[in-house]
Amino acid sequence: MATAIYFIIWVLLITDMVWTRSVRQVNEPDDWTVGDFDCPRECFCPPSFPTALYCENRGLKEIPAIPSRIWYLYLENNLIETIPEKPFENATQLRWINLNKNKITNYGIEKGALSQLKKLLFLFLEDNELEEVPSPLPRSLEQLQLARNKVSRIPQGTFSNLENLTLLDLQHNKLLDNAFQRDTFKGLKNLMQLNMAKNSLKNMPPRLPANTMQLFLDNNSIEGIPENYFNVIPKVAFLRLNHNKLSDAGLPSSGFDVSSILDLQLSHNRLTKVPRISAHLQHLHLDHNKIKSVNVSVICPTPSALPEEQDLFSYGPRLSYLRLDGNEIKPPIPMDLMTCFRLLQAVIINHIANCSLPPFSIVQLISSI
Structure with missing residues (x-):
């Protein structure tokens, strides 16, 4: 919940900074004189x-x-x-x-x-x-x-x-x-x-x-990302690298296991497998790569020690949106994907049909258009 609140606050902050000053109208006596409406004739x-x-x-x-x-x-x-x-x-x-x-x-x-x-x-x-x-x-x-x-x-x-x-x-x-x-x-x-x-x-x-x-x-x-590249930008939350030339070999050894990243977009690259991610990541776009399968044992973030009387729904991986269409993945979705990412609300994969979901899952399977 804290991560979601953090996500919303920063989105609102950026939006506010972009638009607040553009719409406010301040008429301060020190800035202009009443009746001073000299106006260029062209305007x-x-x-x-x-x-x-x-x-x-x-x-x-x-x-x-x-x-x-x-x-x-x-x-x-x-x-x-x-x-x-x-x-x-x-x-x-x-x-x-x-x-x-x-x-x-x-x-x-x-x-x-x-x-x-x-x-x-x-x-x-x-x-x-x-x-x-x-x-x-x-x-x-x-x-x-x-x-x-x-x-x-x-x-x-x-x-x-x-x-x-x-x-x-x-x-x-x-x-x-x-x-x-x-x-x-x-x-x-x-x-x-x-x-x-x-x-x-x-x-x-x-x-x-x-x-x-x-x-x-x-x-x-862009073909690669240097090792420890994100150490100098520890607050990066939204990272878009769509339509580049990234391959598996071009990613850091830890992938994108960066706790600050909430939204990661890697669409239209050359990846053949899902990279490592952080437990804090909420949105992951991997469509139109060359991925053939999803190895959940590799990509599932290791949960930290849970406080007493808490569970994975509160402290587990936060991923809620996963896009995988345009790859070479065939259904059904691995059952352990939903076991790991229990907050998933949407998984997009090519040509989904007649896929049954486990009773604990709230995932919505969406066919690519």
Whole structure:
């Protein structure tokens, strides 16, 4: 139960951090003056939301002068190529900038244009023409979204002063293994979510921030995971490695027997057997590998000593969801699978038909679609 509560709390925490500041409206007397509704003619300034400036979908090629009262700036889906300092001279209160779907390059970002925004929390630069992570950035930044650019380089020291950053999204770029040095992520003391899916990595990125809880590496070409790799990220709870080239030989000797991991996704790899897992794991995705059988004696976590008058339902393995479709496994499911994982609620295997379940099991057998 404690693990389930831990799982829910962290999901809610991530969700809250992503959205809370995006919807709140704070009208503080110190931030703007009553009647101060100067508005760039290219944009829309809703009287009911005086701290927001909407300039999206207007074919803009330049960023207009931003009034001092603005907290939330929406500039997505335009033709903007540059980010100069001048438009932001008075925008000392900015918390949120959305510049997604423009034509911004690294050469177009004037040095100091972003770092001067001392209160900026959220920066969205998705779907642009960036070839490296922009720098310098304000120390206050909490989220940096750079998905779907052309990023292949991370200059040394880029993250050195971003101790407040909690989310870094670099998915769907052009990152190779040589983009990372051992100190690339140094400084990201509070990073919780790192997304590097859909790049060209062959190896796991080195020396990740210790507080990383969500690590997404889907759709790369990763072949192996170094021994003791997870020792440096002892809080990782959500690990996604779908659509890679992982084989049995490429996994650590202990597999994924990592007590912090609650959700593990290894779909579309080259595994021939189920890896070792922790008793704390709740969701396991192994579909579309080359697994032929399930050796429960190997994968069943060894239960720790139970307190008096307690049983496996309270202190045994926590696995509740297991996906195995797209492999070479034939029914029936081994009886000892349910004996080990007594909290299983769903097991997905190919072509299930007329399989009877033991009376103690609450497993729902689901045929793949």
